Amino acid sequence: MKENKIVLLLPFSVMIGLFIFGYLSLGGTETTSNENLKNAVSIHMEKVEEDTVKVDWKWNDFPEDGLHGNDYIELVFEDGNNEVIHSETTLSQGDAHVYEGEEWFFSAEGAVAVFPNEMQDNRMLGPAGTVTFQFSEPVTDDVVVRYYHTWTEHELAGDETSRLKDHFEEEQIQSYWVLEIEG
DSSP states (O other): OHHHHHHHHHHHHHHHHHHHHHHHHHHTOOOBOTTTGGGGEEEEEEEEETTEEEEEEEESSOBTTOOOSEEEEEEEESSOOOOEEEEEEEEEETTEEEEEEOOEEEOSSEEEEEEEOEEETTEEESSEEEEEEEESSOOOSOEEEEEEEEOSOOOOOOOTTSOHHHHHHHTTOOSEEEEEEEO
């Protein structure tokens, strides 16, 4: 009977050890919210051709309060003379493309690409992607990229006379942040 105690105690002690390790691992995991996601986003812009600018972004974390709403990439030019003639958005999850779209509009400061920020079936739309803007002439100005992240359901209509930030204020959308880079 004494030899059988080790056979009973060993699995029991392993189970207790796994339970304690799992509890400590899950309890120590930090989560982020949509408000704090700004600190976990990397964004990069490059001129890929004379008349084409590409903007890539990737979230390095995911918000615990979920994905909803639309996100926006706005290109702003210092002198405002560049005219966008086409924009294409591709969202990816891992190596797979999960969304392609061409929705964009002009704002008072530049061009704005719109893309969803949501869960569809088992696909996450928004955490990683690329927006390509094509212009009527070669890009010679300095370009500013603004990435607007929202986490409420809303609809914004394009308006060439207003800034995108003004649209948010007019629609009383308060659940958003802006990340800006220059290039």
